Amino acid sequence: MTPDRNAAPALTFFAELSVAVGAPIDVGPTPEGHRRIVPIIGGTFNGPQINGKVLSGGADHQILRSRELTELDARYALETDAGQRIYVHNTALRHGTAEDIECLNRGEEVAPERIYFRCWPRLTTSAPELAWLNNQLAVGTGERHPGRVVVRVFLID
Template sequence: MSAPPPETPAAPGLTFLAELSVTVGEPIDVGPTPEGHRRVIPITGGTVTGPSLNGRVIPGGADYQLLRSPTLTELDARYVLETRDGHRIYVHNSALRHGSAEDIARLNRGETVDAGSIYFRCWPRLTTAAPEWEWLNGRLAVGTGERHPDRVLIRIFLID
């Protein structure tokens, strides 16, 4: 008699944390390097809106981009959020953005591209010294992104 097939484990759930509207400056183009084409995108500010996490994006961070191919970009953004009550949360957000060569070229030129035609997923790590938000230090998150000419929208979900 054979054993029954193993059950597929349940996938973890997701809980919406916040939407970040991150404003950005003009790209700093480093150019082709041995690893790929490098660009640095200054982070100039923004807002944080969610059921419990609200505040602003502090100017001064950056998104360190590596254009791996005409269709694939790796993003490595680092910046700080400030909650409405003045607490600081450090964000290290790694992401992949993939689309047709034409759409990625349009994004890189600062043009509008339909978000549905771009795969933009991220895994933000949020850490803080604030006792009220310390629980974030022990949580993992994933998110979706949309690139607009003057900002990036990131929707962050905690993994249950």
């Protein structure tokens, strides 16, 4: 049977990341937009075949493009329970009403269904057992909560 070239690719759940974040560093308005840096201070991740922790030392570099739209560029590392490390470069868009985005930026809870938060994480590693990740694309959904971000990562088949 010939594959349908117009069929959407399938997605396979990889893991849910619970990323702990620190207080934002507000750089302020720049020619590109209002910049913020949000420190990544730890967390955990869990999936059907992989579990571990989010390592501290990463950051999410944000540009508030408007009162409703934020571009996110997060870079950090994961460490599996077996000690393997995975580098994450996660680019995302977060959109909502001006009021809801202002609440998120103040660290307040907003119902996740009120915010469009989609991402495309790139996962790379030097671990031979996980080298297949270097050749996969992924997409995800996100939720911002006080003190943490939850990202659900799906591999594109």
